[in-house]
Amino acid sequence: MPDIESPSAPEIMQYRQSQGKVHLLGSRCPSCSAAFFPSRTICPADGTEGLEELALADHGIIYTYTVIRQSTPEFEAPYAMVYIDFPQDVRVLLPYLGDGTPVIGAEAEIVLAPGPRLIDGALVLLPHAQSRQA
Amino acid sequence: MDDVYVLGIGMTPFGRHPDRSAADLGSEAIGLALKDAGVSRKDIEAAWVGHVYQGMAMGQRALYAAGLSGLPIANVENACSSGSTAIWDAAMSIRAGAYDVVLALGVEHLSSMFRGALAPDPTDIEAQIGLTMPGIYAMRAQRYMLQYGVTPSDIAHIAVKNKKNAAMNPLSHFKKPVTLEEVAAGRLIADPLRLHECAPISDGAAAVVLISRSKLSQYGSNRAIRLAATSLRSGRTEVGLVDMTVEDLTWRTAEAAYAQAGIGPEEIDFAEVHDCFSIAEALRVEGMGLIPHGEYVSRVVKGEMDIDGTFPVNASGGLLGKGHPLGATGVAQVVELVRQLRGDAKERQIKSPKVGIAHCRGGKAQGVEGTACTVNILVK
Ligand SMILES: [Zn+2]
Numbered sequence: 001m002p003d004i005e006s007p008s009a010p011e012i013m014q015y016r017q018s019q020g021k022v023h024l025l026g027s028r029c030p031s032c033s034a035a036f037f038p039s040r041t042i043c044p045a046d047g048t049e050g051l052e053e054l055a056l057a058d059h060g061i062i063y064t065y066t067v068i069r070q071s072t073p074e075f076e077a078p079y080a081m082v083y084i085d086f087p088q089d090v091r092v093l094l095p096y097l098g099d100g101t102p103v104i105g106a107e108a109e110i111v112l113a114p115g116p117r118l119i120d121g122a123l124v125l126l127p128h129a130q131s132r133q134a
Numbered sequence: 135m136d137d138v139y140v141l142g143i144g145m146t147p148f149g150r151h152p153d154r155s156a157a158d159l160g161s162e163a164i165g166l167a168l169k170d171a172g173v174s175r176k177d178i179e180a181a182w183v184g185h186v187y188q189g190m191a192m193g194q195r196a197l198y199a200a201g202l203s204g205l206p207i208a209n210v211e212n213a214c215s216s217g218s219t220a221i222w223d224a225a226m227s228i229r230a231g232a233y234d235v236v237l238a239l240g241v242e243h244l245s246s247m248f249r250g251a252l253a254p255d256p257t258d259i260e261a262q263i264g265l266t267m268p269g270i271y272a273m274r275a276q277r278y279m280l281q282y283g284v285t286p287s288d289i290a291h292i293a294v295k296n297k298k299n300a301a302m303n304p305l306s307h308f309k310k311p312v313t314l315e316e317v318a319a320g321r322l323i324a325d326p327l328r329l330h331e332c333a334p335i336s337d338g339a340a341a342v343v344l345i346s347r348s349k350l351s352q353y354g355s356n357r358a359i360r361l362a363a364t365s366l367r368s369g370r371t372e373v374g375l376v377d378m379t380v381e382d383l384t385w386r387t388a389e390a391a392y393a394q395a396g397i398g399p400e401e402i403d404f405a406e407v408h409d410c411f412s413i414a415e416a417l418r419v420e421g422m423g424l425i426p427h428g429e430y431v432s433r434v435v436k437g438e439m440d441i442d443g444t445f446p447v448n449a450s451g452g453l454l455g456k457g458h459p460l461g462a463t464g465v466a467q468v469v470e471l472v473r474q475l476r477g478d479a480k481e482r483q484i485k486s487p488k489v490g491i492a493h494c495r496g497g498k499a500q501g502v503e504g505t506a507c508t509v510n511i512l513v514k
Contacts, residue, residue, distance in 0.1 A: 012262045012263060013259065013262075038259050038500070044370070044371030063277070064277045064378065065273060065276060066269050067324065068264060068268070068269045068272075069323060069324060069325075070266070070268070071253075071264060071266055072253050075264045081263075081269060083378075085375050089375060090375075091372075091376075093259075094263070095264060117263060117264060
């Protein structure tokens with residue numbers, strides 16, 4: 001399967017699709033190894049310039065969650081959101097895909113799905129976290 | 135470096151003011167503060183005005199409406215800490231020896247600007263995928279519950295306490311106490327936070343007149359309260375997997391204030407803190423080192439933070455009860471500290487306090503826990 005670069009809303013969230021897996025694209029500081037998502041050009045920890053691209057794993061652990069029931073008009077509420085801790089030591093906020101309540105500490109994989117963001121009245125394709133089926 | 139005192143305070147009722155403008159509210163607060171300070175318009179040498187959504191030169195419009203013009207006026211935007219940053223600026227000008235009598239005003243007409251949930255700035259990635267301000271605090275509440283073994287009902291006690299206090303404050307947005315059952319019956323905004331646990335959209339203004347110690351004797355006020363510390367910090371970019379129940383920004387800002395005042399957390403008698411959401415009050419008080427991490431909520435449940443408790447928090451009603459007109463909030467906190475330290479808080483008076491602390495913070499920007507934080511320490 002060929003790599004597809006951000007087919008729908010690349011200006012919102014950078015990712016790469018490879019062999020059916022979704023990898024968010026962040027950056028890593030070559031000097032102190034701090035990792036960031038979204039990517040940065042200057043390391044806020046030590047001021048190093050020229051950070052390297054870092055593809056995050058296609059999975060992580062749910063650190064916390066909520067279900068947002070009241071939002072702004074650009075979103076179709078309710079929707080769940082989670083913070084995912086990636087093995088690369090970076091925490092990323094993502095919408096959550098699936099029925100039921102996200103479980104803190106559970107493993108989740110990154111998938112593409114529409115929502116919750118509306119652009120011109122339509123849900124856009126964004127990376128989501130989805131609980132891994134046992 | 136000259137010491138800074140709060141000589142006069144003024145505050146409008148907080149709430150919905152559909153028939154009034156921000157300039158009108160600001161003008162009322164200024165008038166009240168000048169009268170309380172016993173100074174005339176021409177005594178004010180410079181003014182700083184905090185607001186978030188009021189547009190260009192709001193400060194000038196408010197001061198002109200109050201009959202002041204020609205003096206240096208600076209508008210200050212620093213998210214929810216805009217008003218308290220105006221105090222910081224004003225106090226710095228006295229410490230620097232530039233002025234002796236200055237004004238800090240915070241003002242916001244938010245109901246004409248916003249409906250529904252506040253969100254981070256739309257250019258931030260978090261906002262673009264759907265994070266709201268209640269959502270951030272809800273996610274922190276989930277961690278707090280898990281790590282420290284408390285329930286949504288335990289956290290809801292913070293809202294009950296603050297609305298009870300607000301009912302004793304004639305300037306509050308909310309004048310009616312709520313029961314725990316009423317909080318639990320409120321609609322969910324972001325799980326586990328319900329309607330009564332989110333600060334309302336309020337309009338209002340608050341002002342303080344600050345004066346140098348060297349000029350204080352000329353005004354013969356024995357009602358002046360010393361501003362022993364005023365600190366301002368910004369959030370550090372988060373690196374790694376940090377504990378979201380611990381506020382690094384709040385701690386660094388408080389630590390700087392303790393050092394300035396030469397006063398430790400154990401010497402503080404009461405606090406006004408930024409309870410934009412119920413759980414936020416716990417994160418702030420613990421963040422400032424006033425109560426150990428993970429203990430705050432259970433101690434609120436026991437009544438320790440009530441007005442007659444061992445450590446009263448948000449006797450004014452806080453943001454949850456008194457209201458949250460963004461730019462005015464940080465100034466209103468200092469107004470409450472002064473009232474309490476003067477012994478003028480009537481029904482909600484704390485028993486003979488000597489040292490009060492005000493904590494105000496705001497904003498969420500990409501990759502940081504909060505954008506701006508201020509801590510003020512006032513000593514009788
Ligand atoms: Zn670095």
